[in-house]
Each structure stands twice: as C-alpha cells, then as structure tokens.
Amino acid sequence: MPPSTGIRRGRGPAVVVWVIAAVALALLVLPLVAVLLSAPWPQLPALLVAPETLQALGLSVLTGAISTALCLVLGIPLAVVLARSVSWPVVPRRLLRAAVTIPLVLPPVVGGLALLLLLGRTGVLGRYLAPLGVTIPFTTGAVVIAQTFVAMPFLVFAVEGALRGADRRVELAAASLGASPWQVFRTVTLPLVAPGIAAGAVLCFARALGEFGATITFAGSYPGVTRTLPIASYLASQTDLTQSIALALVLLVVSVAVLLGLRDRWLPGVRG
C-alpha cells in the first residue's frame, strides 16, 4: 500500500489537500456570494444614484487614486533602497524592514490615532502648522494621508520583490551596449519591474479603498469630505441594511474592475 503523504509523485496532491483547499476557497468566496444573494436588486438603481452613495463613491475613488499615486512616488525609491539593503550590516537592514512593516502590524485605529498625535492641531508636528493656518484632520487630505500610511507597505514589498526577482544581469548587457546607469534604470530595470509595480499599485489601491479605522480616527466622518465608502457602509449598516449592502456592492464592483482592468494592460511584451 503506498504511504498517504501530502504530495505523491506523478499523481498530484492527495485528496485531503484538495478538501482543505476547497474549504479555504469557500471561506473566501462564500461571503461575497452572500452579499450578492442579499443584495436588494430591485431597489439597487435608486440606491446607487442616491447622493450619499455617489458622494462616498466619488470620494473613495478620488482619495484612493491620489493615495496610490503618492505610494508610487514615495514607495518606489524606498523599495530600491530596501532591495539594495541586502548588502548592509544586520541591524540597520532589519530596522529598515521593520519600519516599512509598521503599518501592516499596527491596528488601523491605532495608526489613525498616531497620525492625529503627529499631525493634529496640538500634535508633535501639527502644532507648528496650525499658526500657519494649516490644519490637516477633518480634511480630504487627511483621508489621503491615512490611506497612504496603511497602503504603502503593499507597494514597497511588491516592488522590492520584483526588483529582487528580475535577472539583473541584463543591466550588464545594457551597460556594454553603451547605456549610462540612468539609461539602464529607465530603459531596462524599470520596464522589467513594471509588472511588479503594477501589481503593487493594484494592491495599494484596494487597501486604500477599504481603509476605515485610520480614516475615521484621523480624518473624521463628514459626507463628501471624509466619509468614504467603508465608513458610509458602516453607518448605514446600523439603520438601513439595504443601503449598507448597496454600498458594499459598489465597493466590490470597483475593486474587481480595477483588478481586471490593470491586468490586461501589463500583459503584452513580458512573459507571464
């Protein structure tokens, strides 16, 4: 009798593995199915054009896009440094990586509170901005900052992974063909890591779109200014469940659309 191990040579994973994988998949997919099944389909058109919905949607998409752009501008150089840090001594290298991981391990509300204590009216830095007439909390800018804070690690790690995985030897070939270091970066390195950057940007946008705790703590909740889709959905869930489900559905559709839309653009030219 052959031993029943997890992986069998030439026969694929054992049944047990399939079953557990199916359970895992169910856990991920069934809640979405429940949303689709519970959606108030007849009332949906009216709910979707309601001012609260459109306001929250517009705000979420706008802030999400700006946050993603900010993450790209700030995050790619950080990813380059992180990728090069393999040659650093242990302590600085680990500290750098830990710093980038902070928003991933910090509960979002704690992150929001920290931002408030830094940039609030009486905050460590904010107190110097207040006399200049600059206050950050309760503005749409605060939403962008909160989203950028929580979403940055997704982008940085995705780009770092792409940088590490790319066969950097092609950079040697480019140099031998007369390309200066800046030209090598622009014409070879960047295009090679572009799929990784795109994947990171998608993750970043999705995370920014779904951010709740940091936003509500740092930026507050006011329709049209700081009340993003997740916050609107949460508030609605307490009084009008159908409205809440409609908002949740909008969030779902936007996320899936972004995921599908970006994948196609980056497929041609680069294998895989």
Place this chain on the structure above:
Amino acid sequence: MSAPAPAGGARLSAAAPTLQARFVAARGSFRVEPRLDAVAGRPLALVGPNGAGKTTVLHALAGHLAIESGSIQLGGRELAGLPPEARRVGVVFQDFLLFPHLTVADNVAYGIRMRGARRAAARAAALPWLERFDLIDLAARYPHELSGGQAQRVALARALACEPEALLLDEPMAALDVEVRDEVRAELAGHLRDFAGPTVIVTHSAADVAALAADVAVLEHGTVTQRGSWAALRKEPATPYVARLVRQQDE
C-alpha cells in the same frame, strides 16, 4: 614572450587595433593575472579548465569588474578605469541576456538608441544588421519566442550593431542544444571573420577553438600557461590540460 607569428594570409597593418591586457584582478579571494594580446582578424580563444578564471578575465575586459593594477589597451586607448558604457567593447553573454521586454528589432537597435538616435532612426539603422543575421522574419518576435540559435544571432547582431571596437564572447555554444552546435558554430565563424576589430572568445570546448579562433591563450589557476596559434599548441602542448584539450578535438 614574442608575439605569435601571423598565420599565412592574415592581413595585418599597423592601423589594425589590438587588445592588449596585462593586469591583476580579484573576485573575492580569487585572483587572475592574465597576459593577453588579441589581434584584429585573428580571434583569440581564452581557454582553461572550470574555475581557471576565464569569466573573471572577461568581466574585467568588459568593465564589469575593476582591475587592481595593470592595464587594458584597445587600439592605444586605455580602458582600465572606464565604465562599461564608455569602453566600446561589445559582449555576447553566455545566456545571451536579451532584453525580454523588447522585440528582436528593438534589442538589436538598443545600442544605436543609447548613442542618441531616436527610436525610428535606430530601427532603420538596425535593419541592415537584421538582414545580415537573417533576422528580418523574426523582427517582431520577443526573446522568449526564439530558439537558442536564433537568440545567439540576435545577441551577436545587438553587440555588433553599435559598432564596437572589440568583441568578447562568453562560451558562445554553451546555451545551445548539442545538435545545433555544429551548424551555429560554422555560421558564427563567418560572422567573426567579417568583424574588423579584435575578438576574444572564452571557451572550454576544443571544437569552438578549432572552428572560431586563430590564436589561443590558456588560463590555468589565474595565469596564462601557454600562448600561440592553435596549430602551435597542437604540435607542442605545454601542460597536461592543453594536451587533453588538443586530444578532445581529435576525438
């Protein structure tokens, strides 16, 4: 110590550039101390057992590794201290290292673009090279769609298209299937004959030496143990390794 006697028929003039390398380079704890002369029109094969340091020498010649002391002269110009992009030395790498995100045409045109040409002008200038290497039909393909032999042609065309002053090849046949090697090697020999500058071919295969090279330098444990024409080496191998190499070709 004298320069190798030119084989009958080689056309040498005082203006033909040579690549002269006498230097010390180190990679980690491994040191190489080669003495090489490659004359234009007489490709030099740099042979040696695995671990002898051949790739290290190649990287130093290409500019990817800095030398500790000595000099690398190309046509009177000192290359040591120059970054790779300033050396005008073309390299065909063992794995070809074609740019995966560019078509064959754009790969070949890359060096021309880096010298300042706009994309359309570079593509036009690359056309004759695509023709010469029989790549017109493949111009719109991507590297992952090419066979080994085709990829080698692209790598060679790419290196030659920016008109380098010298050419380095690293184990040119190693990435190809055994069945196609003889045919590709013969083709490559033709292309090398057409190149006007000095050529250095790093290889451990006697078949490569016989088909592609006129002169040979043998590198063992970081130093050159024998130099001369292939005919001279065959007549009088100076070390056991050379003797084995010569026997390899006869088999």
Place this chain on the structure above:
Amino acid sequence: MTIGSTRFAAIALLASAGLLLAACSTPSTARIVTETADPVRGTVTVLAAASLTEVYGELAARFEKLHPGVTITESFGGSSALAAQIVQGAPADILATANEATMKTVTDAGLADGTPIVYATNILTLVVPPSNPANITAVADLAKPGVKVALCDKTVPCGSAALSLLSAEKVTVTPVTLETDVKAVLTKVELDEVDAGLVYVTDAKTAGGKVRQIAVPDAANAVNRYPIVVLAGSTNKTTARAFEQFVLSTTGLNALKKAGFGAP
C-alpha cells in the same frame, strides 16, 4: 511507530480522558451546589450605550460583589450599532440604549422580553478644550465661521438630540465630523482637535478637567430617555432580570444621579 510516539499517544489519551472526566463531573457537583446556592449566577452579557460606560461599569462591579457567582460582561457603543447587532442575532441578555428610537428597532423585531422600562434621562451640554481656543461661550457661537465642531451622526441618539437642540436654538452648524458614538466626539474635544462638541452632561462629568463644560440653558428641549430591557434570546433570564432590577433599584438610580443622569 516508535516507542517514543507510542508513549506520547498514551499520555495524550490519558490526558484527554482526564479532561473528559473533569468536564463530565462538573454538572453533577453543580447540581448538588445549586440546591443550596444563590439562584443569581452565571454570565450576563449587557449591551449598553456609550454614555453609560462609567456608571454601568460601576454598577456591574457592585452587583458582582453582591453575587459572587455572577460575571457581567459589558459591551459599549453607539446605540444604533448595538441594536443592529441584536437584530443580526448577537447573543446578549440585556440592552440599554440612549434613546427610545433605537430601542424600538429591537422591540419591533420581537426580540425584547417584555416592555422596555425608561429609568433615566440625559441632556446635552457643550464642551470645549480647556484652553477654549475659539472662545466659545454659547451654542450660538458654534455657527461662527471657522469654528470646528464635532457632533454625533444623526443615526446615533446623541446626534438626533443634537439636531433637535440646534434647531430649537435656531443655530445652523456645519460640523467637521459626524462621529459614530458620543465618546468619539468627546475624545476629539479632549485632544483639542476641534473647538467644541455636543455631548451628554454625563460625559462631560466623566471627562473631568480634560474638557471645559459650557451649560446650554435650553438643553432640556432635547431630552434622551434611556430604556432598559431583557432580551428574548437571553439564556440567563433569572440573573438578567436581577441585574435589571439592580439598575432600577435605589442603589442604581443613585449611581445614575451621581453620574449626572436625570430622573425619567
């Protein structure tokens, strides 16, 4: 199987058998104890409005001292969120909201055991940071341009009360944020992130020196009536009712009065 793993399996088997025996034995010993012990025992889960955090915390501690076999678990939040949770099936024994409208969603769903009893009232007050950066002296000052005001969202009891109060005073305010519960408003004022907020007098009291309170003369125009009810889905109705009675007792009402709540 090696000898080592056999021994391990044996130990594991014995341990689980031991645990099983222990678990099985508890009911019988409990049965013997109950005949002579306090009928008020076990766990009771209370969902209460955020404004009740401090006073209910105190009352729960005192109740547990009186009945050593009892554990009261409390969860505080916006009343509408709590009511929604119960309608969604959250397991709880008692619900205490900050107004009757939110309680109604639970009674309308048939999830209350009996009629809710109103036992306290709360009115709003104006709070500002100790330094009073915007020099607020009255509710009318909230409408001045540039003043940052934090309010509860209208779906939460303190929010609807704030709306009635402001419309009674004929003051139009554009807040910078509409929070999901009254404690969030209080925090924003305590952190000096806003110039003023409308919270309950009870919240102002618990905040102590962290905020400055400005009395609103006509606050009695917007009164929130606080109901409490035992839930139909409660699994420990005896103890739940006992705690409810404790809240409604003189002890409970005194504690509420001390915290600043009004009489019903």
